[in-house]
Amino acid sequence: VLPKHEEFPYTIRLVSEITESNGSSSMATVCGCSLAMMDAGVPVTRPVSGIAMGLILEGSEFAVLSDILGDEDHLGDMDFKVAGTEKGITSLQMDIKVAGITKDIMGKALEQAKGGRMHILGEMSKALTASRGKLSENAPQMEIMKVPTDKIRDVIGSGGKVIRGIVDETGAKVNIDDDGTVQISALDRKSIDAAIKMIKGIVAEPEVGEIYEGKVVSMKDFGIFVNFFGPKDGLVHVSQMANKRIGHPKDMVKEGDKVWVKLMGFDERGKVRLSMKVVDQETGKELAEEAGAEGGEE
Structure with a gap:
């Protein structure tokens, strides 16, 4: 669901403040954080929803509960959290108060959870169906590019003179690794683009006839x-x-x-x-x- 580091080189910190709940605050967090990332422009592949499933087990008979309340969690025999997209499950977490559950119970719980997740995704889609595609203006800008390893010394320069010049002129922060990966960050896109242009100018080779x-x-x-x-x-x-x-x-x-x-x-x-x-x-x-x-x- 989350983009690869090469495509989105950010560390993401999500904070969910639950002021009141009578159900699964963690599954509410899954839904809320999924919407928050899409709203912020994080290029997630699909929205994720979550639901908490419960269980009442009496002898050989059982009932699976969807979106359990606090009392159902406390008095029931299972707290089974399922999160995922329309394509499949992304995470599971289960607490049980019985010795174990059968394959039939697990199958019923997963099937019932899928229906619940699809319903919740439908409700979420009324707000957002996909990432906005563009980072919030309040987010720091970041870009990763690659340069040939034999050009690293040219980008850095003698005593770091060249790379310091790029930083001073553009206001961007530039870090370069031994494998030629260059990470550029700044408060605005203009600085990023200016730094990229300068680096490309350093590593590119002029062409005869141009x-x-x-x-x-x-x-x-x-x-x-x-x-x-x-x-x-x-x-x-x-x-x-x-x-x-x-x-x-x-x-x-x-x-x-x-x-x-x-x-x-x-x-x-x-x-x-x-x-x-x-x-x-x-x-x-x-x-x-x-x-x-x-x-x-x-």
Whole structure:
């Protein structure tokens, strides 16, 4: 009934306050807590109801009682609690005051309990038939994602610098396990989504031929370094900055400028090669006359 931890990584605490009862307060708790979880947005598969069954045994004759009252529990021979969904039983609990019960008694009690549970589920459905599907705004937000184990160090960073940066920028709490499981929690969905986006940017790999928006992070005589994919930087050689000869990169851009770059490939050392001149710097679209042309470095 409850979702798997991977799908719903919360610890659920349910409190049922019974102010008065003349029946099974525990079965009332089952019904109330089932409705409460659905109302809170917990993705339970089905609602659960419960009913307490009793027994009056006299010689070989017996009577099974449904939804027993306090006196019937006290004076009777059995307190048999049955909880479950429309598909089947989820839990049982029994106290008896006799030496034992027969198969016939058990069969009758389970059959009668099923009818009672179905009736109670019908009454519960008048309030809610399924989980609302969306967590209450008052609930803390949480998400679990997986990253490749060889990318864990990239997410954490040297001395925890990267993961602290994610926490500081998004306000989310981020925990990462040795198997690559990342648990992200925050007070709002916006922070969760921002943290996920940053982590995906760190672990994802750029694709050759794709165009990315980046930021100039440093300048050299031979070109500029652009941060274009999460924490990844790449070189745009001066010959790849424009379709005309420029004397120095500073004649065209400055640090902090936003630029569009195309990933042309990787050099023999695995370093990325970027180009600005094949991309319209206004629209971020590839220039038709330069499409497929890499150009040479000077």
